[in-house]
Amino acid sequence: MDREFKKIVLDNSDVIVQKWIDEIDTLKGFNYSDSVSEELLESTNREFVNIIFSSIKNEGDTKQLKEFSEKLINLGWKVSYITDGLQVFRRVTIDFILQQSDQIDTSYISELLHSVDEWVEPLIRQLVNEFSGNWENILSLQRVALQELSAPLIPVMDNITIMPLVGTIDTERAKLIMENLLEGVTQHNSEVVLIDITGVPVVDTMVAHHIIQAAEAVGLVGATCILVGIRPEIAQTIVNLGIDLGKFPTKSSLRKGFIKALGLTDRKIIRTEENNATIEQMIESLGGE
Structure with a gap:
């Protein structure tokens, strides 16, 4: 049928x-x-x-x-x-x-x-x-x-990498940040990692704890972590919460952090005048002036 x-x-x-x-x-x-x-x-x-x-x-x-x-x-x-x-x-x-x-x-x-x-x-x-x-x-x-995309590690120069963070950092994302940091430091042979928190709206105790853990983990694999993008309101919050960020360098801007990173890798920025123009050059070592 x-x-x-x-x-x-x-x-x-x-x-x-x-x-x-x-x-x-x-x-x-x-x-x-x-x-x-x-x-x-x-x-x-x-x-x-x-x-x-x-x-x-x-x-x-x-x-x-x-x-x-x-x-x-x-x-x-x-x-x-x-x-x-x-x-x-x-x-x-x-x-x-x-x-x-x-x-x-x-x-x-x-x-x-x-x-x-x-x-x-x-x-x-x-x-x-x-x-x-x-x-x-x-x-x-x-x-x-x-x-x-949420936690990219960007190599900007030999031995220097930057991780720009944007948005809220929760436990799951903090774990991803840690994994990307450790993997990227090894992959790019980084000596200095700049963590830029300019785009992080709120830095509370939990966020600071995750950042400190990430910085300490980077130190264990032989690199230095610099925390940049600390705005005045975030600095005040960190102080009020009694959070100790003295274990690694901190800077208010990415530019200042990058200059610090150059110094840590035995490089610096010098200015030369040519046709009334200022040109910033990277010198590979302090002895090369």
């Missing part, structure tokens, strides 16, 4: 597709996407229903399902579009087959419901699983990208 139902559906696919589209259009108000054009909605609906029929005809083909779920994620659509669409297909298909039958009894209806469920349920599972898996993968990649 299942083959008979499939034949009815596939032979009348155009009629069922149109009925499905007419009914799915009534669900626009559920807002599967924040902003979508009529053309995009129509083409996506067509693609969706074609995939449904293709899956019924060619069981076990998951390539189209995966590609379609990726497309929905890229469009920013909700998973409810998948579940609602398949529920509509179930209802439309059952109604159509019942209308085509001359003799309907309880056994016929029961077998029809069972057959359609056997088509639709695997599709729901596969599409939702593909959608969820792709979504989790995208979130994971975005999380990694954000982490890399």
Whole structure:
């Protein structure tokens, strides 16, 4: 009987597709996407229903399902579009087959419901699983990208690197800062690391504790940490909290911190006059003047 139902559906696919589209259009108000054009909605609906029929005809083909779920994620659509669409297909298909039958009894209806469920349920599972898996993968990649941007270590000169921090520092981010610092110091062969907190809005006891831990960890691998970007209000907060930052150099600006870093690496800035212009040159060692 299942083959008979499939034949009815596939032979009348155009009629069922149109009925499905007419009914799915009534669900626009559920807002599967924040902003979508009529053309995009129509083409996506067509693609969706074609995939449904293709899956019924060619069981076990998951390539189209995966590609379609990726497309929905890229469009920013909700998973409810998948579940609602398949529920509509179930209802439309059952109604159509019942209308085509001359003799309907309880056994016929029961077998029809069972057959359609056997088509639709695997599709729901596969599409939702593909959608969820792709979504989790995208979130994971975005999380990694954000982490890399949240605590970058930038080499600016041989043996000198800078880590500019922007935004709130919580425990998870502090752990990332520590990891990036230690890995970067080794990778770039850094002798001095400048941690710039100009973009950190609040420095409380917890934030200061994390910074101190990071500076001490950098010292254990043979480098010196300079804390720069200490604004007057932050300096006052640190004093009021009784936080001791005397274990490593601190400067009010990145420029002053960089000059300090040059001194720690046996370099300095000198000025030369040429055509009435002042040129700042980096001298590799104090003995090279």
